[in-house]
Amino acid sequence: MEQQAVKDGSVPKFRINRLTLEDVGSAFADGMRDFRTYPLFGLFFGAIYALGGVFIAVMLAYYHLPWMIIPVAIGFPLVGPFVAVGLYEISRRHRAGEPVGWKAILTEVFRQRERQLSWMAFVVLFIFWIWIYQVRLLMALLLGFRIPATLNAFVDLVLTTPQGLTFLAIGTVVGAVLATILFTATVISMPLLLDHDPDFVTAMLTSLRTVIENPIPMLAFGLIVAVAAFLALVPIFAGLLVVLPIAGHATWHLYRRAISTSP
Template sequence: MTPPPAEISPLQPQVLVVPLSAPLQWLRLGWRDLRRCGPLSLAHGVLLAAFGLALMANAYQHFWLLAGAFSGFLVVAPVLATSLYAMSRAVEHSSSIGWPLLRDTWLSWQQSRFMESGGYWCLVRFGLLLALAGTGWVVTSAALITLLAPVPIKAPADFLRYVVLSRDNLLFETWLAMGGVLAAPIFASSVVAMPLLLDRRSNLLMAVLTSWRVVLANPGPMAVWAALIMFLVLISFATAMLGLILLIPVLGHASWHAYRALVDASALPERPRAQ
């Protein structure tokens, strides 16, 4: 049974506590939504898998860049899944699901003023912040590997031999540590922020702080959730990106159910649903 949430301001979303096994339930619900939404969900996976293949083809001879780009992709993934959240929201409300829903979800920012509190522009601003963070990591990762690797890293075999398996330096450990330093606060800031911004009229600061409160209240389940995401993404990369066709929609829908399980935002006004 879920413990009652802590007493907070009535205008703040309430953070709920979930069991350690909750991420598995979110994945199951994500798979259910994928089956209900069908081709529209899979289209997201197909597009991102195609992007991954194009990135691999163009940067294969510069693996130092490729490694950072793929890990940077995880940083901006919550933004790319916005329309998947909208589809799960529509399923929840038994609303129609079609291309107009996706179009309206991505273009709704045009209907509000830039400085409007709780307007759609807060989603755009959050997306830009994540994009900057992802770009920063790509540049940092590329610079680290280029400057500290004993030989030029041009192919996956070079990365494996001279970075991952090298015993002469701590480059791989340093690379992982720097990635973790960046990834941990971004994960904590974004785990429920984008679904909350889509669902309720919340400002960006409130959404990010709610995301941090969720992580602090559920350290075990959040660690399991992060580990599951990383594991599934690595498996997808190992399948030459083809696994992303299923993984992206499942994780996107599952992230919506994570938000619904972790946050009670009923105190905030609901954002109108796209038709």
């Protein structure tokens, strides 16, 4: 078991491999294969993610903040890498030939709160909150403080007025920057922390170096996941039941292609 190296006190060295677009395609193919092999696990974790999105949308409507549904829905996929930890563990166990059972998977997921992965949760949620607050700031600066009380009126304001179109353009650029930062920091670090549990700064720097050294394959992977996640939001988050598990498994397989270790 690869995690044993950490428990024995040895420190693995992480070597970044050269990736191609073919590796990206293979990672998604392997992710799809893992999802078909363990569909109930994938649907379980996908349902947690989807129901979380529905719950947030319902709460925003209940507290008469329907105009926040769109920015929250767009930003919600940012927390996907943390939710996908259970999927990484399934792929890891499958590759290592270890048994894949509910007790083993859920135990490993809950154990992460005592490891470095828990610190990454703060990073992910911090960037998510930055996204939410910058949206509110842009609304105040560009749309004023009298935001429409209904979702339809808000959409109409954004799409049919100069101020709304400016808000949409700036918000899209800022959101893309935040999403790129988060993707760069987490795409490799999250599965790496599950696999070896280095300190989270080392994991993030390794993820950053991987993206820098393989910009086209890594950004292509991120773009595919982002587009799929966005499209999955349309039918009331239901598409996330399938998109999240496939993307989670694929992320693990891309990580395995990107990183080699030596004691």
